[in-house]
Amino acid sequence: MNDASPIVLVVDDEVQIRRFLRTGFELNGFVVHEAATGAEAIRGATLRPIDIVIVDLGLPDMDGSEVVERIRSWSNVPIIVLSVRSSEAQKVQVLEAGADDYVVKPFGMAELLARVRVALRRQSRASTGEPTVVVGPLTIDLAARAVTLNGQRLTLTPKEYRLLQVLAQHAGNVVTHQHLLKEVWGSIHVHDTHYLRIFVRKLRQKIEPNPDMPRILMTELGVGYRLAQMPTEGEAAWAEAGGERAKP
Amino acid sequence: MTQTSVLMTSLRAQALNFLLTLALVGAVTAGLYGIIRLTGLTHGSAVYLIPVLIAGTRWGIPTAVFAAVCGVLASAFFFFEPLYSFQIKDPHEVVNLVIFTFTAVVVGQLANRLKRQLELARQREIDLSDLYAFSRRLAVAFDVSDIQAAIEDHLASVMQRKVVLFGPQRDATSAAGHVGSGIPTPVLDMVDSMASGFDSVPGQAAATGTIVAGDSGDVWLVRAVSASRREFGVIAINLGRASPANQDALRARVDAVLADATATLDRLGISHAISEARMRAQTDQLREALIGSVSHELRTPLASILGAATVLGAAPALKDEKNLKALVQGVHDEAERLNGDIQNLLDASRISSDGVKPHLEWADPADILHSALRRCQRRLSERTLAIDLPQDLPLIHVDAVLVQQALVQIIDNAVKYSQEGTRITISAQALGDRLLISVNDEGAGLSEAEKATIFGRFVRGERLSATTSGSGLGLWIASAFVTANGGKLNAVSDGPGLGATLTVELPVTQTAVPQLESDADE
Numbered sequence: 077m078n079d080a081s082p083i084v085l086v087v088d089d090e091v092q093i094r095r096f097l098r099t100g101f102e103l104n105g106f107v108v109h110e111a112a113t114g115a116e117a118i119r120g121a122t123l124r125p126i127d128i129v130i131v132d133l134g135l136p137d138m139d140g141s142e143v144v145e146r147i148r149s150w151s152n153v154p155i156i157v158l159s160v161r162s163s164e165a166q167k168v169q170v171l172e173a174g175a176d177d178y179v180v181k182p183f184g185m186a187e188l189l190a191r192v193r194v195a196l197r198r199q200s201r202a203s204t205g206e207p208t209v210v211v212g213p214l215t216i217d218l219a220a221r222a223v224t225l226n227g228q229r230l231t232l233t234p235k236e237y238r239l240l241q242v243l244a245q246h247a248g249n250v251v252t253h254q255h256l257l258k259e260v261w262g263s264i265h266v267h268d269t270h271y272l273r274i275f276v277r278k279l280r281q282k283i284e285p286n287p288d289m290p291r292i293l294m295t296e297l298g299v300g301y302r303l304a305q306m307p308t309e310g311e312a313a314w315a316e317a318g319g320e321r322a323k324p
Numbered sequence: 325m326t327q328t329s330v331l332m333t334s335l336r337a338q339a340l341n342f343l344l345t346l347a348l349v350g351a352v353t354a355g356l357y358g359i360i361r362l363t364g365l366t367h368g369s370a371v372y373l374i375p376v377l378i379a380g381t382r383w384g385i386p387t388a389v390f391a392a393v394c395g396v397l398a399s400a401f402f403f404f405e406p407l408y409s410f411q412i413k414d415p416h417e418v419v420n421l422v423i424f425t426f427t428a429v430v431v432g433q434l435a436n437r438l439k440r441q442l443e444l445a446r447q448r449e450i451d452l453s454d455l456y457a458f459s460r461r462l463a464v465a466f467d468v469s470d471i472q473a474a475i476e477d478h479l480a481s482v483m484q485r486k487v488v489l490f491g492p493q494r495d496a497t498s499a500a501g502h503v504g505s506g507i508p509t510p511v512l513d514m515v516d517s518m519a520s521g522f523d524s525v526p527g528q529a530a531a532t533g534t535i536v537a538g539d540s541g542d543v544w545l546v547r548a549v550s551a552s553r554r555e556f557g558v559i560a561i562n563l564g565r566a567s568p569a570n571q572d573a574l575r576a577r578v579d580a581v582l583a584d585a586t587a588t589l590d591r592l593g594i595s596h597a598i599s600e601a602r603m604r605a606q607t608d609q610l611r612e613a614l615i616g617s618v619s620h621e622l623r624t625p626l627a628s629i630l631g632a633a634t635v636l637g638a639a640p641a642l643k644d645e646k647n648l649k650a651l652v653q654g655v656h657d658e659a660e661r662l663n664g665d666i667q668n669l670l671d672a673s674r675i676s677s678d679g680v681k682p683h684l685e686w687a688d689p690a691d692i693l694h695s696a697l698r699r700c701q702r703r704l705s706e707r708t709l710a711i712d713l714p715q716d717l718p719l720i721h722v723d724a725v726l727v728q729q730a731l732v733q734i735i736d737n738a739v740k741y742s743q744e745g746t747r748i749t750i751s752a753q754a755l756g757d758r759l760l761i762s763v764n765d766e767g768a769g770l771s772e773a774e775k776a777t778i779f780g781r782f783v784r785g786e787r788l789s790a791t792t793s794g795s796g797l798g799l800w801i802a803s804a805f806v807t808a809n810g811g812k813l814n815a816v817s818d819g820p821g822l823g824a825t826l827t828v829e830l831p832v833t834q835t836a837v838p839q840l841e842s843d844a845d846e
Contacts, residue, residue: 181627182627186634222600273688295695
């Protein structure tokens with residue numbers, strides 16, 4: 077990854093969407109490549125070094141999840157998909173196909189940038205082997221298997237820790253129910269969503285400063301859970317300016 | 325092979341009837357024998373009319389005659405001198421017996437005829453009550469499929485056979501929709517060709533029906549419900565393994581039943597109603613499709629507008645341009661509002677066009693509520709929010725996304741009809757087998773009349789329609805989504821100006837919550 081100016085590949089058939097994404101990304105120091113079709117995207121991703129891919133799921137020539145699968149087959153470049161509302165099953169499908177996260181259309185630039193930064197950060201953490209994930213007051217040391225809240229060491233059961241660990245490995249990105257169930261309880265429990273509900277509740281009691289208003293372990297209804305990304309100061313300003321997450 | 329076996333069965337039944345008759349005669353003889361021994365009476369042969377009557381009413385004339393003959397022989401043998409011989413000494417007794425035989429045969433015949441008339445009357449009564457039930461059902465039928473189901477059920481109950489009704493071609497109920505439903509393919513093919521060839525061959529084949537052999541030896545009768553009215557469709561009746569003679573009888577019966585049914589249909593003007601209902605359904609479909617596609621087409625440019633507005637709003641060039649930034653913010657907010665309205669239209673067309681099919685899974689009510697609150701965060705920022713959420717709420721088996729969308733609509737509504745700075749209280753509680761999520765506001769409240777209509781489509785509070793915007797779809801959508809999850813939505817208010825509480829009531833199936841395995845947290 078190029079720290080100075082990350083390269084983003086924007087794949088969308090709507091020229092106006094590509095136009096505002098180009099402007100938005102360029103204003104934030106990205107280099108932008110564009111593709112209007114799935115085939116073009118796959119060609120573009122193979123020809124040039126790319127740091128992150130933004131793919132619209134409604135492409136004219138192929139299914140969005142196919143684009144993700146094809147890119148994933150040879151590259152672990154972060155992929156964020158743009159999806160419409162009321163298609164949770166499709167979101168899950170494309171996440172299982174290897175996408176890192178999704179943003180619901182219509183979206184604000186701030187929201188997309190936040191997701192992009194999280195994915196890039198995760199990528200660089202993976203390459204440097206940085207073992208610590210910090211989410212606000214919560215620190216998860218994946219090497220020492222230690223979790224602290226405001227400096228206080230927390231006692232988690234093995235399953236609770238495993239759950240938090242899987243979420244921390246994808247910190248900031250959504251992790252699907254299926255993935256969590258498979259990683260924590262094994263493949264045969266992949267449909268036992270109630271396990272997850274009960275353990276998330278227990279975990280929140282321990283890691284959330286105010287469990288009634290979760291700020292750390294966030295729910296993505298119908299899709300999965302995510303450890304919130306706490307914006308850096310610059311990003312916080314961005315969010316202020318661009319407003320809150322647009323109503324999907 | 326089939327016919328022989330049918331014949332065998334009927335022969336066996338006949339033989340049984342004769343045996344029973346014989347047993348009856350035996351019983352009467354035994355009784356008479358005892359009485360005569362005790363009382364010394366001599367003329368008891370009239371009692372043999374009892375078995376004759378029974379046999380005549382139950383099993384028909386041959387058994388009645390058989391009973392008479394047996395009775396005569398038994399009296400000759402047991403009661404007339406010389407005893408225990410079929411010879412009879414007294415010629416008077418012979419005359420007596422001849423008269424008895426004659427009477428017995430006539431009585432048997434009369435009894436049998438009476439029985440047949442009774443049966444006919446009973447069958448007629450059943451037919452009439454079926455027909456009556458049928459016409460009552462037709463009278464309340466709402467659309468074409470209701471009418472067709474009524475015809476189908478009526479025929480099935482009258483014929484006591486499997487009956488399937490197919491609508492005319494290019495209809496959801498045409499033959500193509502029944503593939504794989506247990507109806508043999510040749511029958512479906514015949515239905516298809518009959519439905520499509522209706523115009524060209526209105527004649528006999530369609531009107532009287534065609535026999536089609538299905539699989540496993542069954543035969544099906546396929547015919548038009550009415551020879552002159554195409555819209556009544558085509559029916560297929562499973563005749564079972566009927567013999568050709570039997571088939572003709574059944575066909576005559578089908579003819580009679582269908583004649584009754586179509587007469588009823590005509591009398592009620594169903595033909596007209598069917599075409600009208602179909603037209604209405606098509607108009608509805610067209611309207612929903614139009615709303616659906618227009619909304620979709622509107623959303624794509626809106627996504628560009630919204631996205632571009634956020635880029636502009638944060639652009640360094642506008643950093644010190646307060647007024648310009650406010651303009652951009654205005655573009656953004658209005659586009660967002662438009663997007664919300666379009667989303668509502670899409671939801672509404674989804675509800676009315678194909679119904680809501682919830683994707684049920686175990687969900688934590690707190691998760692649902694938090695997601696809804698997150699979506700309403702900005703709208704709620706100018707209200708005081710109070711949340712009362714117990715720690716131990718039961719998991720519920722619902723479509724979490726739908727319930728969340730319903731809650732967003734309800735919260736949105738609470739914000740819309742209340743003043744800045746007022747309090748909105750959101751609470752949840754488990755009450756027996758129900759989970760209640762309530763949203764209470766200190767806003768405009770509801771009058772009695774408003775309470776009754778609040779969940780209607782395109783219904784907006786008239787008192788406030790001048791000062792608030794909206795399509796009147798929000799609570800209708802919320803109510804539809806909650807209902808789709810097996811719950812219901814209630815509104816309570818002390819009156820206009822006194823705030824309102826909307827409560828989502830969802831079922832909790834406590835016992836059905838799968839238990840964690842004991843080692844789940846090992």
